[in-house]
Structures are given as structure tokens and as C-alpha cells.
Amino acid sequence: MAPVIEIRNLRKSFRGHLGIGSHLAVDDLSLSVQPGEIYGLLGPNGAGKTTTLKVLLGLVKPDRGTVTLFGRSPREVAARQRLGFLPENPYFYDYLTAVEFLDLYGRLHGLDAAERARRIEKAIDRVGLRGREKTPLRKFSKGMVQRVGLAQAIQHDPDLVILDEPMSGLDPVGRREVRDLILALKAQGKTIFFSSHILQDAEMICDRVAILFKGRLRAVGRLDELTSPEAKSVEVTVRGPVPAGVAGGRRENPDGSTLLTLPGFDALAPAVAAITAAGGTIAGVWPRRESLEDLFLREIGRAQVEERVS
């Protein structure tokens, strides 16, 4: 299948103030997003995520490399017809009410009045803004602005939704709702490309991720391919005494039990045997796999080491 987003050898730098000096924001970035995927572009602040999205939207021109949406240049109006976009920390026309705001964007997509009214109703319900339709956006909280921004991005039923930091600034309930919304869009066959530095959210929903650091791609692929499938440690909660011969770190829990961290599954059976022999009981066992956060920190650490070496 033809990719929805295709980025090849993208390089983008920005000139400094008064044209003096330049800052390389993205360097030699290549990635492609397939139809129906949830793709996360991850990286710390200043990694080049927003710049990449701006090139994808045609807001800035690449110095080098090519970028296509549905096989077309993002500068072409037709390429943006099937696109929905939510910017980072969105700010919208605050003199409009939620309905007027959504109506404006419906007009820009060429929807007629009846169709716009129908879609606005649907979008308002979908992002949970029922009852606030007539409120001017200037009276909206940050989370509500984010919601109306999401409604704007999805109301015209786009095939590709690009979200810049969709979870930032939201409370846990809001983040959960955004995750559910993204998963629901995927279930409808949409492609979602989003940037984030909130790794837990990305881990829960992404099919594939790309990790960007200082403008360069550090890792790309499916989460289960990138992170090691082996348990890197096993945590065991023990009630009662823990014999001194048992390997691994230990920590006292507030309830008096002990949290034992074993180096791997191999160490589990001997430890359990020793503990039960000493009269202790096992209250719980949790394998700890490498998380996206571990991978992220590993890749960034490696990048920093490489930087120092060179």
C-alpha cells in the first residue's frame, strides 16, 4: 500500500536573528507512515518534532529532501483536503463560540450549511463539549480549547489526522479520552501521526514510533521490536522474612512487606523456594520489561555519548 506520509532525507535549518548563524532543526530524517497506523513521533523538547510536522503541513519549506502527503506535496491544496490537524498548545479565534469556530473550519472544507450543522453536532458530542457550544472560546480552559481543537481536526472525517502534542496540558481524564479518541479513529481506518513527549501515552496506543533527538532519527519501528521482549527484572512482594542468601535488591514497603527485585526469571524459582522454606509467603510477582521510557533514555544516552566522542 502506498504510504500516507513519506519523508525522505529531510533537512531543515532556521536562520538566526538578523540572518546571523543557523540552527539545524531536522537532519536527514526519513520515515513513512502506512494507512491505518498510529504513528508516534517521540523526542524531548527541541528534538525537531514540531519542525517535522510544520514541513508536513507545508508551513515551512525543507532545505533538502522530499515530503509527501498521499503522494502529493503538502503545498498542494488537494493534499490537505484529507487532512486534519491539531497544533501544539492551540490558540484559536477567541471571539468565536465553539460552534462558530467549527462552522468556519467546515466552510473551509467546502461543506454546505446542513452538513456543517450535522457534523458540528457529532463532533461536539465526540469531544465532550455538549452544553458549551455557545461559549466564546476566550472563556474556555486549556483542556476545553484542546477539545475544540480536536473537534476541528476530525469533524470533516479526514483520512489522516496529525496531532502535535495532543496530550500535553490535559488532566489524566482528558489524556485518557484523547487516547480513546485516537484508538476510535484507528478503528475507523484512519491514519494518525502524532508527536509527544509523554511516553506512557504513546506506549499504550502506537503501532510504530520514531525517536528523534537533536533533529536526527535515533530509532524507528514497532514498539515490541524496539524494546527487548526479555524481562529485565522481576519484582516479588514477600510477606514475612526474606533469607539473606536470596539475590537481588530489597526494599521495605509501607505495609511491612518486602519488595524484592530479582535480576531475571532464572532467579525466581530459587528465591521462591528459599522464601517459602523460611516461612515467608509470596504476595505478588511482576516481570518488568523494557518500557518505551527505558528505550528512550537508552537511545538519548547513546546519542549523547556519540556526540561527546565526535
Add this chain to the structure above:
Amino acid sequence: MRGILAVALNTFREAIRDRVLYLILAVALVVVAGSRFVAMLTVGSEVKIVKDLGLAAVSIFGLLIAVFVGVSLVSKEIERRTVYTLLAQPVARWQFIAGKYAGLLMVLGANVLVVGGAVLAAVALLGEGAAALVPAIALIFVELAVVAAFAVLFSSFTNPILAAVGTVAVYVAGHLSWSFDLLRKRIAPGAGRVLCDVLHAVLPNLDRLDVKAEAVHGVAIPSGTLAAAAAYGAFYALAVLVLACVVFERREFA
């Protein structure tokens, strides 16, 4: 077309929800109403004073709106980053500029209709024919359209303060463009003359759009002259707008 219209209506809506606009409009109406009292202080030509002050009010307060609304029209969208979401829609950049300009024209048109209408009513109340003022008011609108195009042009690449300075400078120079021709004849051939020629050719000749004096004094203006002046203004505004589109097309939103 739908993109231009959507942007234009939104621009119009933004302006009419701004209290500053109503303040300008209210002061303009006070001036028109007050012209009756100023006229009483003079001997004789009472109606002429009402006409004179009234037309000046249409022009000056229109200029104020063109500058106040126009100079931040594009830069505000960039500064507040509302332009990111807008340009991610299926809207070409030139359509965005054209829509912004069309919205500003709607605001200026509404202002000219309200204040101009008040002047016509004030003159009619004095028992005089007001029809002769209509061409002058129409050309004031054309002049405002030219000034507004410059405001949009400057707004598309600089901040509101510089844009306001630039727009007012063009307005003033546009009314003094005859002086470049005069100056040219008085200086020796060379760089100075070339500069005068260039300024005379490039700057809008806004005096062509000013028939206020003729209208006040009841001097008939051939309709051909009026049509030519209106066409001159319209083409000039269009050319400036095309330039604004070219500038905006090349901009990067970093």
C-alpha cells in the same frame, strides 16, 4: 472562492466584535452631527461646512479603521499561531490574503455606508440636494481600498507598528505625489530626478480619488473621469494585493 469567503466573513466578524471599531464609528457620527453646530458659527455657507466636515469624517475615520484593523490583520494570525491551523486546511495562501483583504473591505464598506449615510441625511435635513456627494463618497471608498491593500501588504511581513507607519506614509505620500513631479522640474538631471520619477510612478496618486472639494462646491465631474479614477484605484489595490500574496507565499512559519 469558498475559502476566500470563509476567511473574509471571519475577518469581518472579528472586526465587528471589537469595541474599538464602535468607538471610531461613534466619534465619526458625533463629528457629522456636530458639523451642524460648527456651521452655525460661520456666516453664510452653512451647508458647505456640513458637507466639508462630513466628507472629511468619512475619509479620516475610514483611514483610521483601515490602519487599525489592517496593519495587524495578517501579523496577528502569525503571532497567535492561528495561521497554522488555517493553512493546514485546503486553503491556498493567496486565498487567505484575499479573504483577509475582502473582510477588511466589508468593514470599510459598512463604515462608509453608515458615516456616509449620516452625512447625506444631515445635508438632506438642511433642505439641500445630497446626490452630488455620492460620487465623492464612492471614491473615498476606493481610496480606502488602496490604503487597505498597503496595510495588508505591510502586515504580511512586518509587525503592526511598522505596518502602521508604512501605511500612513503611503497615504501621505500618495496625496503629495504631484510634488515629486514639481520637484523633478526644479532639480538638476541625475539621481535625484530618477528618484522623483520612480516615486511619482510607483506611489499611488490618491489625489485622483479625491473629489471632495468639487462635490462640496457643486462642480460637475464627468462620469468618465470618475470611472477612470475608480478603475485606477481598483487596479492599483489589486496590484498591491498581488504583491502581498507573493510575499506571503514565500513566508516561513517557524
